[in-house]
Amino acid sequence: xxxxxxxxxxxxxxxxxxxxxxxxxxxxxxxxxxxxxxxxxxxxxxxxxxxxxxxxxxxxxxxxxxxxxxxxxxxxxxxxxxxxxxxxxxxxxxxxxxxxxxxxxxxxxxxxxxxxxxxxxxxxxxxxxxxxxxxxxxxxxxxxxxxxxxxxxxxxxxxxxxxxxxxxxxxxxxxxxxxxxxxxxxxxxxxxxxxxxxxxxxxxxxxxxxxxxxxxxxxxxxxxxxxxxxxxxxxxxxxxxxxxxxxxxxxxxxxxxxxxxxxxxxxxxxxxxxxxxxxxxxxxxxxxxxxxxxxxxxxxxxxxxxxxxxxxxxxxxxxxxxxxxxxxxxxxxxxxxxxxxxxxxxxxxxx
Numbered sequence: 001x002x003x004x005x006x007x008x009x010x011x012x013x014x015x016x017x018x019x020x021x022x023x024x025x026x027x028x029x030x031x032x033x034x035x036x037x038x039x040x041x042x043x044x045x046x047x048x049x050x051x052x053x054x055x056x057x058x059x060x061x062x063x064x065x066x067x068x069x070x071x072x073x074x075x076x077x078x079x080x081x082x083x084x085x086x087x088x089x090x091x092x093x094x095x096x097x098x099x100x101x102x103x104x105x106x107x108x109x110x111x112x113x114x115x116x117x118x119x120x121x122x123x124x125x126x127x128x129x130x131x132x133x134x135x136x137x138x139x140x141x142x143x144x145x146x147x148x149x150x151x152x153x154x155x156x157x158x159x160x161x162x163x164x165x166x167x168x169x170x171x172x173x174x175x176x177x178x179x180x181x182x183x184x185x186x187x188x189x190x191x192x193x194x195x196x197x198x199x200x201x202x203x204x205x206x207x208x209x210x211x212x213x214x215x216x217x218x219x220x221x222x223x224x225x226x227x228x229x230x231x232x233x234x235x236x237x238x239x240x241x242x243x244x245x246x247x248x249x250x251x252x253x254x255x256x257x258x259x260x261x262x263x264x265x266x267x268x269x270x271x272x273x274x275x276x277x278x279x280x281x282x283x284x285x286x287x288x289x290x291x292x293x294x295x296x297x298x299x300x301x302x303x304x305x306x307x308x309x310x311x312x313x314x315x316x317x318x319x320x321x322x323x324x325x326x327x328x329x330x331x332x333x334x335x336x337x338x339x340x341x342x343x344x345x346x347x348x349x350x351x
Contacts, residue, residue, distance in 0.1 A: 007048055009239060012037065014156040016046055017055045017235055021153050022162060023169035024057045024199050024231035030168055034161050053332035055235040057199030058323055059192055060097070060339055061113065062230050070114050071097075071142040073276065073283055074124065075106035082133025083107040089131060091321040094337060095123055099321040102247065104314035106138075109247060113339065117141070140283070144275035146261035149285075149323070150232030152271050154240065184228070187212065187220060192229055196324055196339050199231045234323060236331035242287040245271075245316035246294050248301075249280040251309045257281065260305055269297055280311050 007013075012035070019031050028046075032039035049055040078086045083101055087108050091099045098111040114120045120139070128137045157165075190210050194201055206221075207214045225231065237243060252260045257275060264273045264284060272285040286297060298310055319327050326335035 020233040059195035076108040102314035140278040
């Protein structure tokens with residue numbers, strides 16, 4: 001992809017991104033009304049950000065629904081000098097959702113989304129046993145995701161503006177459980193793939209790409225988005241003022257997991273918090289503004305959460321892939337490797 005000069009960001013750019021973080025498919029008329037700008041101006045500004053790879057809207061299976069997707073974190077130790085090539089090879093795989101080059105006790109951290117544990121086992125066997133440069137791997141299964149990246153906000157809008165967008169983003173009343181989780185078909189999978197590439201793709205384009213009627217697409221999206229598919233607005237970390245990222249591997253007594261996760265979700269720096277089945281029962285992904293914040297944030301955690309023990313930490317040297325997007329050194333989107341969009345198994349297929 002051609003190199004693109006990043007436009008200078010101003011407060012309107014940040015406000016537009018914050019608005020789409022709250023309501024990723026908000027009509028431009030609503031965005032313009034909330035921000036007090038012309039809708040055409042808001043749309044043009046967004047297109048400029050998207051074209052430069054600074055912000056984008058994407059879709060993924062709901063991480064909280066283990067009947068649809070299973071997630072895990074894989075630590076990779078590489079041979080000297082092989083980490084970059086290993087990370088690039090991992091990023092090319094559709095099941096690898098996030099891939100990070102890191103310092104510390106592991107060279108690469110990869111997050112995977114698969115349909116069941118057999119698929120995870122096959123993935124690790126296929127990718128790691130025969131991949132040049134890989135010395136060792138450690139896989140951790142996620143049993144819960146109390147906080148994930150789609151919930152993180154820029155905080156550029158005031159409370160009233162956020163409330164107006166929140167209200168407009170409320171899904172229609174949920175259908176009965178038996179209907180809402182009746183299983184996926186090829187149209188669901190195709191819509192997930194299209195929205196993964198462009199979460200704001202207009203309804204008419206979605207209908208044309210899937211070769212079904214506009215009414216069918218609208219009805220199917222209304223069924224998918226509240227229950228099985230999440231939309232999110234992501235952004236390039238460095239241009240928006242969060243140049244550093246770190247991953248903390250932590251432990252807390254099991255009876256305090258829920259309380260600890262709730263408190264962690266309130267920290268602005270915390271992007272994601274996963275409950276794991278492994279030697280560390282929490283993996284905390286954070287964004288930071290300065291290198292000194294790595295230990296300052298850890299000290300803050302110790303004061304607020306005395307039961308929490310940080311077992312290890314890694315500074316993210318570079319994020320190679322983020323929710324299916326290939327990123328450059330500044331975190332700008334420069335390509336897409338679609339997330340897995342095959343038809344998930346029927347309810348009850350997971351152990």
